[in-house]
Amino acid sequence: MASLSHSIKRGSAELAILMVLKDRPLHGYEIARRIEQDTGGVLHFTLASLYPLLYRMEKRGWTRGAWETTSGGVKRRCYSLTAAGSKQLAASRREWNAFFRALSQLGGLSRA
């Protein structure tokens, strides 16, 4: 059960990151803030939960990080979705949909 819980947490965090990067490149703080705002604070990242995940996703080729100068004139490392990341997003969405369908068939769960 512990591994399931871990894989769900990690899988959902990866999916959330891929989803917010779908629209435009964002840097680490923007990613965390967007996810927190859009989920009403339900999904919350500490630096220890966000950055290791971002680095893993970049290594897998799902995202690409590049230093950019923001409108405020400061340098931030912005992450954008790669083609492999887009494919992974589609695959993860299918997996989560299948997962929720399976759970809802057991009863007691409904999707928002």
Add this chain to the structure above:
Amino acid sequence: MRDWSDVVGTRLAALGLDAEREQQIRAELAGHLEDACADAVRRGCTEEDAVARALERVPDWTHLADAIRRADQKEGPMSPDAKTLWLPGMAALGCAAAVMLGVTRFLPPSLWTNPRATLPMTTALLLAYLTCGALGAWWSRRAGGSVTARLFAGLFPVALHVSIFVTVIVAAMFEPELQINFQLRAALIFIVIPGVALAIGTLPFLRDNTKTFAA
């Protein structure tokens, strides 16, 4: 205004990565904390409160350093292509080479010319190739490979056959008796048929595995 690079520099333990990478990570974390602090100030917090809020994002600096270190080590030095294409592909190729070696080394040559043995031997070889293709595609999927990577990983042993075919064709160039028909037949036997067997072997692993999610 707080120097966040200094905060990260003093609190985050050495990551044991190469100097440039480590410096980039520290700069990135400092930027995150700086943005969190500035955001809190914009929302009406005092400078002191904003700093405290930003620091709440790192409840344990040792854990943060460990997590970043693990993230770098866990994936290893291999590129995604190496993990999802080259390694599974080489495994499939090695497996196919072992099958070829076993067949040529341990089976008596008379079996090749025995009509009764042709069907069982061909079937056994094709089944072995199905397995090799399946191995490459399974490994690639397990490593997170795309559908294309899985297919190519499964088809890697075709490279072995192409090299054998090219060798035969080059040798045939010096043999005037050998006709183009022979070359086409050789291509069919040595490349296309094993290739089709390998491709069929990859098929079950080209779909995304939804079961692994809950496994």
